[in-house]
Amino acid sequence: MKSCKSNNADSGLESDMQCKSGTGCIMKCGSERMESAAKRRLAANARERRRMQGLNTAFDRLRKVVPQWGQDKKLSKYETLQMALSYIMALTRILAEAERYSTERDWINLHCEHFHQESYHTYMGQKMATDSDPYAQRIFSFQPEHFQIAN
DNA sequence: TAGGCCATCTGGTCCT
């Protein structure tokens, strides 16, 4: 994978080199400097790799809590962010709506009417048959468009 | 084979 760019990590370093060891040390000091620059570059690469791995771990954790219908293909990073945005907005709407109703029961009745014992089982039976259904349809009465990727 | 997505390298900038 790797970039085929030439390694110029040491570029610009020679000019500021002040060698105090007299003639013959230029090559030695130069190569030492190059060596040290190369080491620093490698260390920086490793840090960057770890940083990106941490970022990817965070993306994986985000993917786990964000709705994702169809488990066959994981969301890309961009899609994950857009989905998280939509999801948060949808949850915010739910909270705002809940505040409009005086009691929790009123709110639950509003959203969960179709979750009566019988229809619930029928519903779940149907849903289990098709795993491509939006996660959103399983919670309360939200429609898929509420979780479409935001633009 | 083109396009999307990703990992990695790299140099620049900012911060501590």
Place this chain on the structure above:
DNA sequence: AGGACCAGATGGCCTA
């Protein structure tokens, strides 16, 4: 000075 963060470049892998 060294580390963190960022964006650009590049090449590999996968899918339509």
